[in-house]
Amino acid sequence: MLFRRRQPQNLASRIRTLVWPRRSYARSFEYFRKRVLRLNATPHAIAAGFAAGVFASFTPLIGFHFVVAFALAYIISGNMAAAALGTVVGNPITFPFIWGLTYEVGQFVLRSDPITGEAPRGLGAALVHMDFASIWAPFVKPMLVGSLPIGLTAGLLGYGLVYSAARSFQKHRARRILARRQPSSAARLGAATAASRGPGEV
Template identity: 55%
Template sequence: MLFRRRKPADLWERTRTMVWPRRSFWRSAQYFVKRVLRLTATPHAIAAGIAAGVFASFTPFMGFHFFIAAGLAWCIGGNLVASAIGTAVGNPLTFPFIWGATLETGRLILYGRELSHGAPIHLGKMLRHLEFSQLWEPVIKPMSVGALPLGIFFALVFYFVTRWATFTFREQRRKRLAERARRKAGRQAFDARTATSS
């Protein structure tokens, strides 16, 4: 393979790269943006795919974000690759904020101001013993409910921003290609005139 590493990355290196990129977060974000803008699909399909991925990132169903995003993208005519890229909004840096916001929003919607209902939950113990039935009511249910308004809001924001960025990128690219073709035609005309005059 042309660009393969000399020394394959071990488990520690791959885990570290998932949490903290080798170069920088800004460079990784630029890579994802360019990857999205260069997809061969309509601006609506790309933006709808990104919006589906963003919405899926707000759901508490870890491990199913790609499937949720792909299903939503298929329903609204979005690009499947863009939906997979859109799930990158949910990452180790943003998940604590997303989970906290969806939990509090869901509790506010379900229980109003009366948030003190029952004894405090022991999340670590529940996860250790996989007590899903006890975990559903105090955590997963409010997060699922809170994910709806927050996910829809951020999905719409990403939809409009992505659609505008895709349209602008393609328009600038079209102008660049037209200018390049015009210059090339001018050079060819100049070469032809030079050849006939000599």
């Protein structure tokens, strides 16, 4: 399976690692960055896949972010592994900010009145009873509308950053591989030349 750990984590361990990474946030970010850049694909495919995952993370379609990301990645010729990694942008730490921002933008676009009073308490009851029809208009619809411009902006920004980083990483790796091969090629050429000469030849 893609990116499977040797020792699977339980839910509590995953949440703890997300909130307080074992390696520190800086090292965790560097590890995540390398996983993205080392994917075996073109810079466009990596960047497009990552952008698809970022866009999907801004939608309120919880539980379907992978589906949305993979569908978008397929349409724009993105890498599926990069799309999966891009969905990490949406996590328990960022979701409150994403949901609040998409809701406010959606309310502004739709020119709807803000929800007050009993509605927030009714949200919990609707979720418990799986009554999604009652939360579509007041909550899901504005969040979905708001997620489109915000997700598109974040996706384009992610594409630009990842494309530039992936292209630079791949060029640097190609130069490094070429530098390793040149001395060995020169040594083999020298050995072949020496072997082709006769005993008395200089």
